[in-house]
Amino acid sequence: MNIVTLIKQVPDTTEIKIDPKTGTLIREGVESIINPDDRHAIELAITLKKDFGGKTIVISMGPPQAIDAISEAMGMGIDEGILLTDKNFGGADTWATSFTLGTAIRKLNAYDLIICGRQAIDGDTAQIGPQIAEFLGLPQLTYVRQIEEISEGKIIVRRALEDGYEKIESPLPALITVIGELNTPRYPNVDLLINACKEKAKIKTWDAADLGVTVQEIGLGGSLTRVMKTFSPKTKRVGEILKGDKEEIVNQLMERLHEKHLI
Numbered sequence: 001m002n003i004v005t006l007i008k009q010v011p012d013t014t015e016i017k018i019d020p021k022t023g024t025l026i027r028e029g030v031e032s033i034i035n036p037d038d039r040h041a042i043e044l045a046i047t048l049k050k051d052f053g054g055k056t057i058v059i060s061m062g063p064p065q066a067i068d069a070i071s072e073a074m075g076m077g078i079d080e081g082i083l084l085t086d087k088n089f090g091g092a093d094t095w096a097t098s099f100t101l102g103t104a105i106r107k108l109n110a111y112d113l114i115i116c117g118r119q120a121i122d123g124d125t126a127q128i129g130p131q132i133a134e135f136l137g138l139p140q141l142t143y144v145r146q147i148e149e150i151s152e153g154k155i156i157v158r159r160a161l162e163d164g165y166e167k168i169e170s171p172l173p174a175l176i177t178v179i180g181e182l183n184t185p186r187y188p189n190v191d192l193l194i195n196a197c198k199e200k201a202k203i204k205t206w207d208a209a210d211l212g213v214t215v216q217e218i219g220l221g222g223s224l225t226r227v228m229k230t231f232s233p234k235t236k237r238v239g240e241i242l243k244g245d246k247e248e249i250v251n252q253l254m255e256r257l258h259e260k261h262l263i
């Protein structure tokens with residue numbers, strides 16, 4: 001079974017700061033990590049390889065330093081890594097990102113399962129997995145919290161719902177997006193990690209020319225959306241202190257709550 005796992009290198013914070021002048025992310029001083037959901041995707045790929053054999057590959061699109069995320073994944077036990085990096089990939093919205101990642105997967109031309117995290121903690125859209133499935137014409141199973149069965153060209157999963165789960169069967173190849181409940185990601189193995197770091201040169205690097213794509217299809221040129229303005233919403237807190245004895249205060253409070261239709 002050939003498994004492709006998509007991993008994103010993200011800033012190690014959920015409190016993204018935006019430069020008010022340029023409207024871009026402030027990345028300085030923030031350590032980068034593998035997106036948390038993607039660690040669960042890596043763990044699943046390694047476990048499935050143990051059970052079914054085959055090959056595990058991670059792909060990441062990002063700046064050259066995203067190679068560290070790939071090395072870490074290989075330190076956990078992934079067989080091969082591919083970094084998609086090119087200055088022309090920069091400024092990509094989710095459409096252009098999915099196009100680029102999807103084109104790389106198509107170039108591999110041999111996959112049974114594609115695993116994505118549900119959501120990246122910086123971009124937070126949860127669009128990449130479903131968009132790639134559409135791009136490749138594959139069935140998509142999102143919010144997967146348990147793999148029930150894989151056999152004879154099919155997969156059965158439980159996907160999380162707000163108040164329970166849904167059991168779905170799909171033919172393979174398919175794309176799944178996974179959530180944290182699925183498993184507990186292992187720590188990188190020291191020997192594998194040292195090997196992966198020593199052999200960084202063996203990690204393939206593909207640019208736009210390798211993918212055979214034009215600048216109109218990728219990065220800013222291939223993006224269907226434009227950020228016109230970014231801002232942090234100002235929160236206005238208006239407080240009111242109720243005065244009087246306890247009974248009066250409770251009555252006033254009840255009145256206010258009724259007025260605002262809160263009770």
Ligand SMILES: Cc1cc2nc3c(=O)[nH]c(=O)nc-3n(C[C@H](O)[C@H](O)[C@H](O)COP(=O)(O)OP(=O)(O)OC[C@H]3O[C@@H](n4cnc5c(N)ncnc54)[C@H](O)[C@@H]3O)c2cc1C
Nearest residue numbers: 061091092093094097116117119120123124125126127128
């Ligand atoms: C108009 C516009 C301009 C943008 N410009 C920039 C920019 O200049 N620089 C910039 O860094 N971002 C930019 N972004 C954000 C960028 O498009 C998103 O970060 C990217 O498309 C991934 O979306 P997401 O983070 O919401 O991922 P999600 O859809 O939440 O991620 C889900 C899963 O998809 C996979 N995945 C997501 N991204 C990658 C990746 N890069 N490599 C491998 N797997 C991945 C992972 O498995 C992840 O768990 C821009 C967005 C817009 C809308």
